[in-house]
Amino acid sequence: MEGQLSADNLKAHEAHLKESSIQPDSTVVEGATSSSKSSLGAKKMGTPSNKLSLKDRLTLGGHSSMDDKKSDAGSGSKLSSSMNRTRFSRLRTKLKMQSLFGASLSKTGSESGHKPIKSLENTYKVEPEEGTQFSIANAEKIMTNVFEAYLKGRQYDAKKFRLLSKSLADMIKERVKQSGIVRYKIVATVLIVEDCGQSVRLGSRCLWDTTYDNQATVVFKGDGFEAVGSVFATFFA
Template identity: 85%
Template structure:
């Protein structure tokens, strides 16, 4: 009986040891799983934070780059608007009148391609007229130079504007297929002598020019128009 009891006690002791080892393994596995889950949660938190910073498109670098590009674009647009406004104000100060949008958009008309006409001479009534060109130059000078005093800074810009105006008015006077070149020279009258000369290589039958001299208050203006037939 004592041998059986000792044997039974040994079996019970061994079973108790096995149960304790199994429980220890289970607890170790649980702790390792909890550690691994904690690591995974930390990694997920880090990844989510990184995603929020970079993948979502709200990173500091993107904001800086977007802000830099936006600031450059806005500054370039402001410079363009400022230059246009400055040019408009200069024209208003020179001519003393406001410029309309319709007049500024005249030069943006679409160009329509045309077939060759093979015409070697202008049609009747569309030739360049010296008399009409002289009238145009005289009217422009009297409208914008009469009663003015010589000003080197203003007249430097005004001479270019008057030349463009004379050229456009001559083009709209009824001539066709002519290349027009207009020049305006304004010099201060200090009692000196001024001589101007020009040479042209053209067809004397259809090409010609017109020149007008205007005497103002302390200055003289010379306007010339050269017209060559474009065959």
């Protein structure tokens, strides 16, 4: 009896093992299904994965290139706006200079009327050449002609003569320079005072070489005024 019971128990045990192998454990199946559901949910939520499909790669690459183009376009627009502001400021400065000086400004000096600067070598000359010295008689003649041309027949006017004296001094200086002298620094002054019976004295002192440097003075008497013109010439050795 005991042998039969043990054999029956063995058969029952084997049958139980077969059933367990055919029907898997519910816990294992439930765990597997839950894990698969979680992975599907993660895919639906957009969790990034290590392996991307070709479509995803192309999509991501397209977005990145579009972003790069947008950034390049933004930087280009900023650069163009800064260049426009710089050009506008330069144009505004140029217009201000034109309004102040009343002449058009150009890039080159020749167009604006300025002569190019010439570099000259030293001549080592310590005295003027023959015929290029300062002449007192010639300077006095120039001043007399200027006074007679612009002051003869005029009456004294403090406002007008204040500006006229400066113009006459510049005119005398230019005419003396063009009289044939070379390498001389010319300084010309014109003083016009009202003649009311008063006494007027003018004096000047100069530190120069008396051999080649000299000065000339002319007094012109007009209608109620006197004009005194002086020219000082200094040789540049």
